[in-house]
Amino acid sequence: MANAADAAYAVIRGRILDGTFAPGARLKEADLVEFCGVSRTPVREALRRLAAEDFVRIQRNQGAEVKTWSDDDLDDLFDLRALLEGHAAAAAARQISPQQLQRINDAIAEMDAVLASTAPQAEQVAQFLRLNRIVHETVWEAAGSGRLQSMLGRLVEQALIAHTARHYSLARVAQSHHHHQELLDALTAGDAVWAEALMRGHIRAARLTLKAPQS
Amino acid sequence: MANAADAAYAVIRGRILDGTFAPGARLKEADLVEFCGVSRTPVREALRRLAAEDFVRIQRNQGAEVKTWSDDDLDDLFDLRALLEGHAAAAAARQISPQQLQRINDAIAEMDAVLASTAPQAEQVAQFLRLNRIVHETVWEAAGSGRLQSMLGRLVEQALIAHTARHYSLARVAQSHHHHQELLDALTAGDAVWAEALMRGHIRAARLTLKAPQS
């Protein structure tokens, strides 16, 4: 990351994902110059890139702001995500490698440990989300399509922005955990239809959770 | 398009799509400055945007070149396209408007006329491709997902770049025409399963055509 443009991109993106720059917040180039410690040129490049990835919205001569997501947008997003993740799960079931299966298995075992621990709930949830990401990314990887992988990565992160201040209940996490365990069974059995059905349900359940009043 | 950056983007993109800038061709900023009649700043912005859309490939400190597509890349691309276009067709079957149905109907009628005409074959094919685009875009629109629509638009154009010097046989065009006619039946009947199956087949047939030695 010797690049000024890459550095600016990483900084701004990070601040959007962690909620420092909330949805709707105006992103003035001059402010970002100070914030990132580089000149306007790389800042502009970073903003354009973020706009291409749907993280910010740029209007001509009116600057950039963190993109906001309506409920309909999120329905749309999760519909697509369910389709694509389901497709990925089916493809993965057909051709996943033993190493990849093992990685998912390990992640699930770690989830077990995390949920059984006495750590603060926030910490448990954070750990769970990290492991969750590993499970999903391994499935994408096993599906063997770089294009699908990058699309899904973007969709997931867009969903994150919309719910920066998210509170997952332990009940929700436990449900998700069960999905993962069953998914592992389906992948191990090489049952594409089963894996796809499970994954679609898993994603739709996640959408419902984000819709409900947060607990 | 009062913008210099937009103008540069449109020019470069056009030249890539029409084959003037062939896959693999190096795109030097200085050359593009002359070519587009704007300074390096908007040219760079255009290139970054094209890179984000997978039309060009940028390596740090080594400039940009028109992206090349391997056979595997194209298989991957068409797999995804079949999935997404199929999904769009299914959604469209459930909710397409009478106006949209009419538009598809009109396009197909025009195709009939084009294929029955005595115009030069190249002209017939060009007209057919234009109408083909209308049919597909109407289906995407009827599916009601902006995100799906933009994804498909990009996938289609990426496929075009890879086959700039493409020769479609009239036989292939006629096959495609039959697909469209049957798709219209499925959409009119509101049969989502039928529409999806047809569309998936339609896209996979297209992939095979591009793979075969060109006639």
Next chain:
DNA sequence: GTGCGCCTGATTGTATACATTAACGCTTCA
């Protein structure tokens, strides 16, 4: 003769100055 290293030219990356645009507030007139 071959391989390594430096040097040079060309090209991209960055900073900054200037041009342009649009929003906001003021003034003025009805």
Next chain:
DNA sequence: TGAAGCGTTAATGTATACAATCAGGCGCAC
């Protein structure tokens, strides 16, 4: 008092100058 028009100002859009980097070639040493 309200609304319309204009000027100011603060932001983005563009051009250009300068810095950093990489590829290729030449020369030297082994």
